[in-house]
Amino acid sequence: MVDLVVFGEDWIGHPSATQHLIKGLLPRHRVIWVNSIGLRAPRMNGYDLRRMMQKLRDFCCKNTADTTEKNLTVLYPLVIPLYGLKWVRRINHWLLVRQIRRCIRQQQFFRYILWTSLPTSVDVMGDLNAVKCLYYCGDDFSALDGVAYSPVVVCEQYLAAKVDLVVVPGEQLAKRFNGCPLMILPHGVNYPLFSxxxxxxxxxxxxxxxxxxxxxxxxxxxxxxxxxxxxxxxxWQFVFIGPVKTSLSGLEALPNVHILPPKRHGQLPAYVQNWDVSLLPFRNNLQIKSCNPLKLKEYLASGTPVASTTFHAVKAYSNEVVLQQPREPFYRVIQRAYLFGGDADKRQRQQAVEKESWRSRSQWLSQLFLEWETENTCN
Structure with a gap:
């Protein structure tokens, strides 16, 4: 069975679409997971400084580690997070190729597919002798808050031209890759966990x-x-769970607002099942127009009513989600959603995503990789 070398975010972080898909592939494919090489230069704030120190400790103390997941090896690479500078990219290229080749030799990978979810990996794509190359684009990087816009977009353009297939979760992102070999693979959900x-x-x-x-x-x-x-x-009581990455001063000062620290993914169903209305309170901006939030299907799998601002991805579930209408105050959206808490409405929401499993998505990819295994070219 063909092996995989994957560029993604940090494996220990909150699971992304890439992680969900790779977990479904692990029973049939060995994987080297290259922890995040970043998308932007770090800022001089507490969060970024702690993250840099943790990455340095991981590299010095671990470098690679087998995990509790069968067939998975995590590589902790050392890179310089300044992607707009050509000389830094040349150094990073040398560092990354050397570290990844060593790991490939140690794990005895001979025929493997290169999967990247990070445009900044483009510089090493042609130097790892992969059978095939795949770019999984889960976000519009040109619109992400905090991302180094120009360097990352340039990297993505080069990357899309190099790979054998671009995979996206929805139609909005697909529009960015006209002329590229493309596959739309909608997000899945861990239905048993959330239901x-x-x-x-x-x-x-x-x-x-x-x-x-x-x-x-x-x-x-x-x-x-x-x-x-x-x-x-x-x-009403309002609960927000997760890392704080923007100013919440006006919000958290309210007596009925509760900011809770991040929870493990496996803990989230207990919260979403036991509050009364789940929220998708997003701004109307370029990022949200292209986004396909994983939590949408997780909310629906829990059966809890959902109140949402209106954006492209949520419209597919307009029969299950209560959407904000033009000029409607959001508090009224919540009040309307609260009325749909009965058992019949709950079952309708769950049935809408019951068959949308991550496992089925991973099985499709595994079949594709079997077809690729007999080929020997990577652009």
Missing amino acids: FPQARPDDLPREGPVAGFYGSLSAWLDIDLLIQTATALPK
Whole structure:
């Protein structure tokens, strides 16, 4: 069976679409996972400094590590996160190729596919002698908050021209790759995890109805809208779970707002099942127009009512999600969603995603890789 070398985010982080897909491939394919080489230069703030120090410790102390996952080896690469400088990219190219080739030899990979979810890996694509190359694009990097726009977009353009296949989760992202060999592979969901009933967590408020959101608390959230909403619904409790990456000062000052620290992915079903309305309170910007949030199908699998601002990806579930109408206050969207908490409505939401498993997506990819295994070219 063909092996895989994968460029992704840090494996220990909150699971991305790439991680979900790769986990489904592990029973049939050995994988070297190259931890994140970044998309932007670090800022001089606490979060970025801690992350840089952790990456340096990982490289010095581990470099590579087998995990509890069968067939998975994680590589902790050392790179310089300054992708706009040509001389830095040349150094990173030398560093990465050397580290990855050593790991490939150690794991005795002879025929392998190169999978990347990071445009900044483009410089090493032609130097690793892969059977085939695949680019999985899960986000519009040109619109992501905090990403080094120009260097990353240039890298992505070169990357798309080099690979044998570009895979995207939705039609909006597909429009960015006209002329490239392309496959749309919609996101899946871990339906058993999110649908199996869980006990109410102790730190979830018990007084009043509860509206909740989990994920990165970043600039793509409409904080002003949330402040207005929480103020208009003083008897409701609002819970936000995740790392704070933007100013929440006006929001967290409200007495009915609760900011909880990040939870492990396996803990999230207990929260989403036991609050009353799940929230998708996104801004109307370029990033959200192209986004396909994993939590949408996770929310639906839990059966909990969903209140959302309107964006492209959510429209496919307009029968299951309560969408904000033009000029409608968001608090009314929440109130409308709250009315759909009955068993019949819950079952309708769950049935909408019951067969949308990550496993089925991984099986399709595994079949593709079997077809590729007999070929010997990588552009």
